[in-house]
Amino acid sequence: MVAAKAADADRIAASPPAGISLFLVYGPDTGLVSERSEKIAAARCDAADPFSLIRLDGTALAQNASLLADEAYAVSMFGGRRTILVRDAGGRTNLAPIIAPLIANPPPETTVVVEGGDLKKSNPLRSLFEKEKLAYAIACYVDDEAAVGRLIEEETHAAGLTIEPEARRLLISLLGGDRLASRGEIVKLCLFAHGKGQITVADVEEVTGDAASVTLDEILDATALGDLETLVQALSRSEAEGIRADVLAGAVLRHFQTLDLARSDVDAGATAQAAVSSMRPPVFFKRADKMARSLNIWNQPRLARALELLSAAARDCRLNAHLAPEILTQTLLTIARAARR
Numbered sequence: 001m002v003a004a005k006a007a008d009a010d011r012i013a014a015s016p017p018a019g020i021s022l023f024l025v026y027g028p029d030t031g032l033v034s035e036r037s038e039k040i041a042a043a044r045c046d047a048a049d050p051f052s053l054i055r056l057d058g059t060a061l062a063q064n065a066s067l068l069a070d071e072a073y074a075v076s077m078f079g080g081r082r083t084i085l086v087r088d089a090g091g092r093t094n095l096a097p098i099i100a101p102l103i104a105n106p107p108p109e110t111t112v113v114v115e116g117g118d119l120k121k122s123n124p125l126r127s128l129f130e131k132e133k134l135a136y137a138i139a140c141y142v143d144d145e146a147a148v149g150r151l152i153e154e155e156t157h158a159a160g161l162t163i164e165p166e167a168r169r170l171l172i173s174l175l176g177g178d179r180l181a182s183r184g185e186i187v188k189l190c191l192f193a194h195g196k197g198q199i200t201v202a203d204v205e206e207v208t209g210d211a212a213s214v215t216l217d218e219i220l221d222a223t224a225l226g227d228l229e230t231l232v233q234a235l236s237r238s239e240a241e242g243i244r245a246d247v248l249a250g251a252v253l254r255h256f257q258t259l260d261l262a263r264s265d266v267d268a269g270a271t272a273q274a275a276v277s278s279m280r281p282p283v284f285f286k287r288a289d290k291m292a293r294s295l296n297i298w299n300q301p302r303l304a305r306a307l308e309l310l311s312a313a314a315r316d317c318r319l320n321a322h323l324a325p326e327i328l329t330q331t332l333l334t335i336a337r338a339a340r341r
Contacts, residue, residue, distance in 0.1 A: 009138050013039040020136050021106045022099070024129040026090060026116030027140030028257070028307060030315035031180030031250075036138060037085060037115045044111040046080035054084045061086065062093035069098075072107040083111045089125060090117030096124040103132045118311055142257055143176045151179070152186055156199065159190035163199040170204050178250040178314050185247070217287060219248065220255040223332045224294035226340030235329055245324035246317040252332065253310040260303045262295055272296050297339050306335050 013036040016023065025037045046052040054071055061068050071084055089095050095114075102112060119126040129137040143151065149172055156163050163171070171189070175182040189207045193199045219238065222231035238248060258279065265275040272292040276283055283291050298306070313331040317324035 006139065006141065009036065009140070012136065012138060013037075014043065016040050016043055016111070017136070020134060021110065022103055022112045022114075022129070022132075022135040024089075024114045024116055024125065024135065024137045025140060026119045026126060026137070028118040028311050029140045029142045029179055030117070030311050031178035031182070031318065032140035032143070033115055033117075034315070034318075035179050035183075036140060037113050040111070040113050041083045041085045044081060044113075045083035049080050052080055052082045054082065056084060056086050058086060058089040058093065058095055061089075061095055061098055065098050068112070069101065072102055072110045072112060075109070081109055081111070083113060086112065086114045088117075089114045090119050090123070094124050096128045099125070100128055103128065103135050106134055118308060140179075142254070143179060143182065145172050145176075148172045148175050148182060151175075151182060155183065155186040155190055159187075159194070161190055161193055161197065161199055164201060167199050167201045167204045170201055171208065174204075174208050176254055178246075178253065178318075180318060181246055181250040181314070216243075216248070216251055219332070220252060221287065221290045221294070223252060223336050224255065224259065224339060225290060225297065226336050226338070228333065228336050228340065231332060231336050235325075235332070239325055245328040246314065246321070249310065249314040249317045249324075249328050249331075253307070253314050256298075256303060256306050256310055259291075259294055259298055260300070260307065262291075263298060263300055263303055266295055267300065294339075302338065306338070309335060 013025075023037075023040055025033050025040070027033055041053055056068065056071070068084070068086070074082075086095075099112070099114065114125070114129075116123075116125060121127075126137060129135045149168070152163065152168060152171060152175075171186070175185060185208050189199060189203060192207045193203050196203070216238070218230055218234040221227070222234060239245075262272075262275040262279060265278065266272055270278075272295040273288070275295060276288050276291045279291075309331050313327055316327045320327065
């Protein structure tokens, strides 16, 4: 079994181990799954050969089982290494039987990187990669405060900027849930503060303040409580204000991940109010009652299903920007209707 430890995942993605040619990257943070997959692909393909990176879709492989093997064992036109990036491999179709022969007989000049979703431990694809010595499984869990802090330091340092402690704390509270969305917000903030030397609280509020606005709180609470009328109105205002759908999707995903953690406390015997009171960072007091009511609506199985829908929506909003508002609206209305029932 070769399952990357969380602390080693970024290092492995940036410099994949020699002798390993098959990687599964999976987890609830779709942005981090995409980022690490792209890093592995970039590290292994030939930058001078534009044809050395092949992108395949999991659905296409399910319809043509020989396609992956044909590409994996093909000889490069220019004689260099090739990389195959398989997207959306965690769908309903089981791709494990298609990938298993490649693990048994790894292609000598081709690296295969498989992007999975939030795969359960019993998932055949995840089980396949975790039990094989010549394959790597890299889990991508949601960034905690420390990971978001490291991301902020990485991007601000690259931009030649520092950030005030209070501004850093505020920014951490607004980010997380999706690595690409978080990185995008930090990069945008660095561009805004270019030439200033230091990022201030005012800069964070100016650039990412919308993510902490009343509109966002209304969207979070209306989705979790099943308040369809408020949700529709808040989504309409957010679009008029220019708040990006992918940012909103990440925020709602983080909200439901928070509910999921708090629900574990409730299932262990705590009251909903006590679970909300122990949340970190603390919940704004005006929202505490709504959070407690949400915990009483959503049990663990329903939260798991909502997180699947939100993870997929966050990914699809990022990959299909022109359809992102419609994707987000449809997903949130589906979740809100479930809460209302």
